[in-house]
Amino acid sequence: MDFFQIELMKLKRQKIWILVLIGPVVGTFLGSFNYTSSLDILSKSGTNEWYQLWTQVTFFYGLFLLPILSGIYAIFLCRTDHLTGGWKQLFSMPVKREKIFVSKLVLLVLLLLFTQITQCLLFVIVGKLLGLQDEMNLVFFFKAVINGWIAIFPIATFQLILAIKTKSFMLSLSLNVLFTFFSLVMMVVNLEQYYPWALPSIAMASPTETGLTHSLSYFYALVFTLSLILYIWGNRTINKSEKIL
Template sequence: MLHVLSSEFYKLRKSKISLLIFVSPIFAALFGFFETDSSKIVHGSQWMYKYMVMAAGHGLLFLPLLTGIFSAFICRYEHADGGWKQLLALPVSRSQVYIAKLISVMMLLALTQVLVLVSLLVIGWIKGVPGDFPWAFVLRSLFNGWLASAPLAALQLAVSVSWASFAAPLAVNVIFVIPNILVINSKYAPFYPWAQPVLSMFGNEKEAFGGAINISLFSLIVVVIGSFVAFFAAGLIYFQRKSM
């Protein structure tokens, strides 16, 4: 298993896809820098308000988009020039290959979340945001968003494995990300994989998105775990039976 993971990380280092982990943190930093109302507070903290300004677009748009991009790219080499046959000819099982690819996607998303935290700290320092930094809330929010990306990563990986086209899974992902702003206001939001990251980050914060999000975090976690198990199992079974 470690050899398979090392191979995946080597391919990532040789590619430029890892540079995409900087895209969302940069946009988040721009949102935070150009947000001019420094008097607004959430729970008595300007840091909390600054975080919501910076992280809302990240969780709503960029995090699900990047999940789809990473999942599609992680299968790109194998779809080219009989790469799957060459990889599976090695003494590794299909389940090891599939799990290693999913872990690689989640690692890239984890790095993205860390960089969002760094961008918040930098912008807060530049703008001179007063008060104590809400470490507990911010770390919990970013971790929840990362964890809630797992079902979408499993779903997008299954799609990327099944379609040889690099563009097709990306197009599907974009199509389903666009309605996010409408879906998060509905009762079906917890069951929509593209909305689960932002819901997990802000689901119990009435100040987020003008109070549009108000969902029990426990219920959301149950749905996230259930959907991840379903998508992962379906994708793994398909991959094990797929003719390469």
Template sequence: MLLRCIRAENRKLHASPIWFMFFILPIISAGYGTFNYLQNLEILRDGWYSLWTQHTLFYSLFFFPCMVAVYAAYLWRLEHIGHNWNLIMAEPVPPFYLFLAKLLVVTKLVLLTQAFVFVLYWFCGRVFAGFTAPPPAITIFYLVRSVLGGLAVVAAQLLFSMVIRSFALPVFLGLAGGVSGMLLASRGYWYVWPYCLMQRGMNANQSSDMLADSYLGFALACVGWLALILLAVQLLLSHQDVKVR
């Protein structure tokens, strides 16, 4: 049943307008980061690492949470039309499977987005910054662990979009989450808010490894926040009767 739900969610992506955003936002972020790097060569002297700090600064704070919010809101849009929730709740499929299918599909989109971000990082470094050596392998590791940190953001945005009919409000909450995550992380409280975790995992705006001494805490925070949000979703779907719309 879960596989059928995943296939249904994947069909929503065919010729979807979100692909325009998938391409354009990372390009804007990479362009801004590259421009900022080239304008500050006198202080940004660590080559690929310095370029990484500029590419990830605004991407992790603003673009990533907004993109995930749009992905989530788009996948929930059909369920919020008319009385579709009543039809869904009457289907012989656990409602939690519907949420889990959306979680897996958005995670796939996040993986594709992160891969595209790395391609842009490599391209800008070679073409505009003039680097001849390949990008540091650890930047790929940063991207992979940022996906782990981003799972809680994906789950949170899907939860917001599940309970809020508006398309724009969850996107605004994603933006607010990214900004608040930056503020909390700057004070050392990165583990108390899920939007901090992606920024931390991506090593945003840092040349040295921000998780050098806290990998276990990072993993526990990622798993803990994801489990907490999924539990909240299960409780809502089983006790609040979301079909009443």
């Protein structure tokens, strides 16, 4: 049995799959509530109804819930190892320790992909229930979901490193929430395009919002560079076992 299957079994026991549903449900509920509450104002703008609803949903989900969920997933991926002495067991296996980090990271980004897909499906269902009449641009929403997922890679990698390095659930969660809400500060000073925690929301922004002001090439280059740097850091961290045990 490889490390990925081991990590998968750990998560099944912790029932983390519930969070994959709860996060998008909360984001969709808050966004749709805000949409219906402001319907009189929004209806006068003449903007596509699907874009209006998406804007409200992604404000809560993309800016706050997705980054926070990413950190919680990372904590759960390392929680069992911290509590049961699992690091010693993993490090005693005759394989490279980098494989441990890669397995956890792959599972983390897959969880985030499932979360994105769940969010999109709930969004469509709620939109249909609300009786939105405008045409739905499926190509845009597909790109938004994928770009939002890609944008979370640097954050997820950093959060996994943090979860590995500390046993404290509350410390990891508190730092994650702090960095997430700091996105609002970055928006005030117009630096959100360069702040990783704000990138998922920007990458998923509707055409009626101020999304990525730079090209997609710049966006992918920034995400790839940050992810690569953090990935190298993560591999070095996992090799310094004395900092974890």
